[in-house]
Amino acid sequence: GIQVEQSPPDLILQEGANSTLRCNFSDSVNNLQWFHQNPWGQLINLFYIPSGTKQNGRLSATTVATERYSLLYISSSQTTDSGVYFCAVSPSGSARQLTFGSGTQLTVLP
């Protein structure tokens, strides 16, 4: 099956810093989503981005489908950004079930 690798596995930042999270995948995809899992376990949708670039406030994401990677940018980080960030993909031609990466644990210090 498709492989999804996220890096870095852990990231510690001071409030106000910027960061880039990476997601590499091993095959062509028809769905790519970024999620933030908050401390209560809820998966919050950040971006649906199988290709291209999107921005939402301090967050933006870029997927280069031909090179099989996606980047999530967090600018001016806040303590509320802490949590685990997951990338999830479904391979082209599949029934759209998501395969998740192992996540990036982000800690933003005040």
Add this chain to the structure above:
Amino acid sequence: GAGVSQSPSNKVTEKGKDVELRCDPISGHTALYWYRQSLGQGLEFLIYFQGNSAPDKSGLPSDRFSAERTGGSVSTLTIQRTQQEDSAVYLCASSSVAGGAYEQYFGPGTRLTVT
């Protein structure tokens, strides 16, 4: 509108008992998915329903796991003869298929503990 809801939020059961977990998808979403999140295995797909088509059961870990979806809406995941390794958070997601976009939205999960 309302998001995906799941019940119960927590379930503690004894090894060998059967459990039922419920998912109410977002109104109008025709696709429904079950996943589970455990410490050792991360987030993994279990089963997928799309409209009236036969479900994709390729992620179910054993024949003790089954799921149904009634009337194209509410779904129930049943685990028979629970084992300790079934302890996990069970997550339900739904998506619309309109316009070819399948963005999935997740419920809050059911935390299952098998003692």
